[in-house]
Amino acid sequence: MELSKNYLPGEVELKWYKHWVNSGYFHSTPNDKKAYTVVIPPPNVTGVLHMGHCLNNTIQDILVRRARMQGFNPCWVPGTDHASIATEAKVVAMLRERGITKSSLTRDEFLGYAWEWKEKYGGIILQQLRKMGCSLDWERTSFTMDADYYESVIKVFVDLYKKGKIYRGKRMINWDVRAKTALSDEEVIHKEVAGKIYHLRYKLDLPGEEYITIATVRPETILGDSAICVHPKDDRYKKLVGKFAFVPLINRRIPIIADDYVEIEFGTGALKVTPAHDMNDFVLGQKYNLEIIDTMNDDGTLSEAAGLYIGQDRIEVRKIITKDLEAAGNLVKIEDYTHQVGFSERTDAIVEPRLSLQWWVDMKKLAAPALEAVMSDEISFHPAKFKNLYRHWMEGIKDWCISRQLWWGHRIPAWYDEEGNFYVAHNEAEVNANHPETKGKKLIQDADCLDTWFSSWLWPFEVFKGLSNPNNAEVNYYYPTSTLVTAPEIIFFWVARMIMAGEEYMGKIPFKDVYFTGIVRDKQGRKMSKSLGNSPDLLGLIDQYGADAVRFGIMIASPAGNDLLFDESTLEQGRNFNNKLWNATKLLKMWEARQNKEGAIPEDAQFAMDWFEAKLTTTQNEVDEMLKTFRLSEALKTIYGLIWDDFCSWYLEWIKPGFEQPMHQGVYEKTVEFYDALLQLLHPFMPFITEEIHHTLKTQTEDLCVKLYTPTSKVNSEVLNAGALLQNVISTLRDARNKNQIKPKDAIELHIQTSNNAPYQTIQNILAKQINAATIQYTSSAIGASIVVALEKDKFYIVANQAIDTASLKENLLKDLAHQQGFLISVGKKLDNEKFVQNAKPEVLAIEQKKKADALARIQTIEESLAQLG
């Protein structure tokens, strides 16, 4: 079979993915092997594959494939998240295109459209993961709104409510006026905004025309003021505390109070308190039992309670009220002022603090064991630096607002009667059963849904029906899972909460290791986002470079624990690496056809084989260690170097027969064996090409995908040293050739002056081939008219058909000499220091003494060479 000039990934990838799935390699069922379980961080059902997914899922696939080849029973569970806000937004947009408004539909009608959308467009991302080669168990695809899953979410709500860990409370929440929904703090994006600060004077309830001036960035909220607050130590206002003032325009009488929350230096030092429309003012209001006047409707327009501007949007009102205040003589001045304003992550509307009845989870009770699990390293974070962040957050944890004013999601299982009583239960029948007084009464279920994270925190066990079918064989086998791979930005949204849910419902932590990936940024270091348009088209890249190259490119640029600066050039590097592998295959296929079975294996080939065997084993052990500690990028770099440099550039060249000469069968077979071992090592990172070449090399009895790693043998370090010496000599002599402008085609004669010929004799055939030497001889004295090179204690004389540039030779030797002498001085300083000799460990002392001896020997060699040059 003729192999193509370059590697062509397209068909190969399709072919093998299909084969792997059809062979059932990715499907797992409990057996007597040890489980290695990974649950995918479920992408939004609306999602399309982006660079973040690519990184995240490549890492998971590497871990899972490696586990498979190590003899574990790996189970990687795919699935999607119903993503209530994002999906509802998509469905609303789809309906708008069809000329339907959400408000014209009943809840059931809307959900009908939503499911229709989900079935049609949802989960595209799962198809895309296949293109990347992800070895997911597709027979286990889960969705956070599957029937069983849905029931479990409800079960958890009811259970936590019964345990007193869920409560209903009027609290300040972030309100998205456009989506008319509550947002969690994490869904609010704070941005610096250039605004104005308004100084307004309030008439005091005292005889005469006296005023107090406050500063505010939100003049439209004065209609909801219930107090003015000053600092108790502020001399300007001390006499006013306990007195009253009138809110401008509406003349409501409000008290002047004192609290050290107020900053004396800020603004005028007097703060208007509007408990219904500011988080901090709300706290003050609670403390001083102030009236709460909610002046805003859920769409951001002013309410009846405002008294003025009813029905107009708060942003418009700001302009109008400013004019009216000015006309009324209450506006003192306006200054420019830059401050932080919260925007909705989803709709970009300015978020309004608003009082609302919401459902909350009391987090303090859940957080304690989850904090302990990470602090005690029962769960290990990689990199460990995230432990600090986690601790800080968990120690200051706030209650979790879990209700969302949406229809797509898990509906809150609470029912209200007409008197305003409410009952939490799994369903209405249960309410009637538990509360006989409700029978016959009209009950209405809470209209709101639960926060999406309230379902995803059950993911690691509910994908195995750990809650809907407790103690089933699967959850007992697969849970706790092994490793969670996720982005650091959802450490609180998701990771922390999964730990809590795991402890609460399974009585066990949900995973042993958490690997936090970096954030994918563009070349300029900007986070990739839709709005910036700096996100490349991943499927296009896969088409262009192949999935293996994309996986390579993204992994080689992903230092453990750091962000990844995505640059397409690493994909090119990946493609080139594919091609390198392909060409090595072509070389081996050529040798396969030219085998010679006669005679013994040549001595130099035997040396090369022994050396590579040792090198391979050493590297396999290194890679093993790196993967154990999640240094994936480093592991890939190591494998890349082993294949490109050690195998292709050194080993294959060392065993390469002369022009059109045969290759000894023993050497050929060993080399195929080596190559296969390399492919196996690389397979988790680049699954497609490795599988393809594995089968191209020879007829195989099993696929690489499921081929078990064999334990490594002991390393012969002596042969490793001999190989390193050979490489060093070759490089040094090639450098000398280059510097003296000896053309690659021109053969040289080499004379070696050494006190010990033996190490050179074993490698001399390889050496001759590698530096294009016609002859290699040993000498005990200097060779005239030659290029002299000093290496360690030995000297090399190159005789070439070429004029010798003594000046540049001398220059090189002098440079080397200066370096060695400088080194000698630094070593000498240490050894001459009595305190060093007294305090240093004996082995350190020995090393320093050896350094000194080596430096002296090298200096002598160089000086002798210089002397010979005259």
Add this chain to the structure above:
RNA sequence: GGGGGCAUAGCUCAGUUGGUUUAGAGCAUCUGCCUUACAAGCAGAGGGUCCGCGGUUCGAACCCGUGUGCCCCCA
């Protein structure tokens, strides 16, 4: 405002309990080669005040303090 992190070659990063030859790799750069696997390649080279300052130590890229500059999270 509170908290966390980072700073080593042009770029991206290694550098494990302080001593492993006056710091390593990949990419990029430069020089020479179209050498029968590979120019998507081969061979070789150059390139660093380990952010500044101070301290601990016989010895600091590494430990401590401080300054500067970047990044992230929360308010």
